[in-house]
Amino acid sequence: MTVNERKERQRAAREQLFLDKAAELIARDGILQLQMAPLAKACEYATGTLYQHFSSKEDLLLALVARNGCNQLRLFEQIAALAIPHRNKILALCVAEDLARQYHPSHARLEQYVFTEVVWENASASRRQLILDNSKPLSALVSGIVRAAIDAGELPDHQCSALELSIAPWALCCGSHNLEQTAGLFEAFGLNKDSLQRYRHMHLLLNGMQWQPLLDITDTATLTAQIQDLKQRVEQLFHHLCPLNVDPLNV
Amino acid sequence: MTVNERKERQRAAREQLFLDKAAELIARDGILQLQMAPLAKACEYATGTLYQHFSSKEDLLLALVARNGCNQLRLFEQIAALAIPHRNKILALCVAEDLARQYHPSHARLEQYVFTEVVWENASASRRQLILDNSKPLSALVSGIVRAAIDAGELPDHQCSALELSIAPWALCCGSHNLEQTAGLFEAFGLNKDSLQRYRHMHLLLNGMQWQPLLDITDTATLTAQIQDLKQRVEQLFHHLCPLNVDPLNV
DNA sequence: TTCGAATTATGAACCTGATTCAAAAAATGA
């Protein structure tokens, strides 16, 4: 069945083309402006062909998020493999999230959008599953770091499973970014979006978990140096994974 | 100008009618199903009349969120006035958030939706401002609790402003709920949505902030009792504020 | 190489639902 294999390859390539172009258009004009017919035309295909790949516009958006999820997972895996203290790995994941949002602001907005009832429910079940399947190794990875820290005696288990414990820093990271992302909110508060502040908060949580070594968050010099270092390491991995895949609008 | 006053009153009443009915329909059928023409008809008005109040469908959704925000603020104010330790007030706010989501699951989903680029950008500027204006007293309230705790010597300021510090528990609370709300995610992880877990995480953070009195999160009995107590207090306030305004689908 | 069957691509037509606006109705106040 070498013929079918070739067809499958071509089909997959075309799907990537659609996704690439969609990502480009979204980064340029926003999610709102993405239209199916123009997208198809931009790829030099008919509208109907697009629908051979995606059951609906929402399905296409989920497909984009699923693809980003794969990249994120690979980045996270490399971070987990870094030769740094376990506690710093958690910070490094936050740094990665931070950088990803900096380089691909439209991805972050898209992600926020697709998990919305309206979009999620309009995508195909298989595409939804794809995203959820991505999240499983992701959570395994994070809880793996927590597990390792517990085993190394750096972190008491508080009688929780590693997975349960790992939810806390994850939630804090997501929550911080969400608040910041919410248009105009920080401005309304009279706050500036200082990413160092986010890392301080994370350290407060990790301190509360008694995750060794504790860090004094008033020690700005140490904190800054630490984040600088992590940023550099993560950025290296980041560019190694996707050297050119940069959000054109915001970089 | 007593005539104009009357007209204004009637206009405001009609707007509330539209919002009430919209909330009802959304709670019953989901955001996706809400349609402008049927909504107008259900209120015994023409479609065009709806557009005298809301510049677009998205604008109507923001209006709903703005109204919910007012209720939330009043509830939070009452919680802040409770005669309980400052630290517990933060927990009580989380409990309130929790209860609100339990009683009005569709509100939470709606809120997630409106802060999305696609919806936010399609609403009128004035409506967006309304929501942001709500958030200002809300943040003042939360940071006021933090401030009071600092002044009482229960919480070191870590050389941050009260407002900056208050972002941490807020972000954790939002983040936890967001993760839980994300359809199928916890199921994919093999986690159950144990709200006690969320409170444990919050205590970890508050402990990390060295917010006295610290709580040993392995002491489930104390934690359970504390949350029970807060739940009862908040529920009382909650029902006092909106005794019948219950989400029909999920209660 | 040729041909009929099977698969795939096409894009104009269709359909849903938000929005508009010319006409009708109601309110105002002289």
Place this chain on the structure above:
DNA sequence: TCATTTTTTGAATCAGGTTCATAATTCGAA
């Protein structure tokens, strides 16, 4: 009572996602 202004109405318009009859292409057997 009536001319004027304000408000309401809902059918028409419009946008854009989706479908599907038709055309084009690919395939493999003869």
